[in-house]
Ligand SMILES: Nc1ncnc2c1ncn2[C@@H]1O[C@H](COP(=O)(O)OP(=O)(O)OP(=O)(O)O)[C@@H](O)[C@H]1O
């Protein structure tokens with residue numbers, strides 16, 4: 394008996410004609426399950442995890458927020474090497490409002506989100522004209538500079554940081570607020586980039602002269618993208634500040650810049666889902682490797698290299714392709 | 728009022744290092760004119776367009792549009808005044824369908840203003856504009872992604888992006904280059920229609936025969952300088968132009 398490999402594009406019929414999707418439950422499920430998966434998955438996770446892994450889930454979500462924020466900037470033609478700037482800015486703003494002014498976390502978190510996004514945008518405004526590596530270098534340098542300013546001037550607790558900040562009401566509250574924020578940002582970003590506004594941002598990434606030539610002020614659009622991405626990063630920082638009840642210079646650490654990029658690259662850029670997926674893979678991985686002590690970074694680096702070499706398109710793109718298109722062996726009649 | 732030119736360029740210069748790409752270039756353009764720019768390769772035609780549209784900052788001289796000095800303005804501000812241009816090298820968004828390529832110009836603040844403060848249905852307008860430049864409505868070609876479109880359609884797309892901005896002055900940088908005679912023949916009526924609709928047009932062309940048929944006036948550039956300016960036929964009679972194009976004995 395002979396067999397032949399057959400490749401089936403499952404998605405094409407459903408994807409091209411919306412009306413078809415309504416014809417069968419299977420196809421509706423096929424279309425909606427990728428959207429339901431992150432929602433259901435996160436809710437289930439929050440129940441089944443132990444206390445320790447619940448804490449890991451918080452860090453995962455924070456890195457995921459920073460990773461999709463990075464992806465938004467990358468899709469708009471801005472390569473950021475300084476997600477720590479957004480994170481640290483939000484963290485310090487929330488701490489300052491809480492410690493010096495006595496504001497509750499319910500006020501500091503939204504305020505730090507908006508003001509953090511605003512301050513980061515203003516800081517980067519002068520370099521919006523720079524492209525590629527030049528813009529990236531500035532974003533890399535800014536958080537490093539801010540740390541040194543805090544160290545040298547001893548403001549906001551200097552090297553000691555600020556401790557004794559107001560905690561969030563409960564562990565469950567922490568979990569659900571970050572899950573809701575992550576899902577909102579994720580679906581919001583996807584919708585944004587699917588809109589005509591998002592198309593302009595992608596156009597700037599692709600060919601900014603051509604967008605300018607349409608009478609569009611690309612710097613205004615870049616600034617808006619920067620504000621949105623910065624706000625999301627600042628929220629992550631403000632949130633963590635209240636979880637740790639502490640803020641200090643480590644919030645500007647390189648980890649918060651590099652880990653989100655690694656997540657986005659390993660997961661796959663340009664979809665947000667890839668960046669999120671990458672965070673859910675890399676952060677727990679790094680926890681599991683903790684037992685290895687000094688060799689942890691070596692193994693971690695090895696994993697990264699293997700992933701990137703094996704699936705340069707990113708894991709998410711690979712899964713997506715396999716989901717929409719599957720191969721099977723069929724018998725060939727002789 | 729009618730005597731004042733739409734565009735008044737005087738003493739425009741651009742030096743790239745030691746290269747005088749454009750040197751003390753002046754001309755006036757009246758409303759409704761169709762002006763041709765010709766000249767050998769590297770004579771500075773594209774640079775003149777870049778200087779007018781703000782993509783390159785001049786080393787000297789000025790550009791006056793409707794009595795307003797727009798020298799050195801940012802490109803997006805110049806577009807909003809009503810000057811649109813196409814690029815010699817087409818660079819569409821290759822991963823997007825042709826009609827989605829039109830969304831970006833249709834998102835322009837100029838389009839919003841011309842429509843009285845609100846954008847229309849961008850997808851529908853995009854399809855209408857594409858049909859106007861020759862994307863057959865019932866052939867699905869407007870829905871194909873740009874990377875599979877042949878050069879002829881990419882050039883039409885470039886033209887449609889310019890028209891989408893509803894410019895008063897449209898500058899076409901070598902729209903015909905790389906196209907077959909038949910394709911050129913099918914685009915010429917589109918340009919003539921725009922022109923009879925009142926649009927002022929500058930065309931940069933190497934395809935002299937086609938240009939001379941539709942242009943009112945032609946300016947010849949050589950080494951960044953204007954060497955002739957006049958009616959199509961007269962210009963080609965000029966000794967200097969013949970020398971620039973055909974070479975001279977002494978060289
Ligand atoms: N950005 C630049 N930097 C340096 N030199 C440049 C630049 N742009 C143009 N030039 C030079 O200026 C001169 C004029 O170039 P331009 O592109 O304007 O010519 P053109 O008339 O459009 O030519 P073509 O018919 O080949 O399109 C050329 O010598 C070119 O090398």
Ligand SMILES: [Mg+2]
Pocket residue numbers: 772773774815
């Ligand atoms: Mg040229």
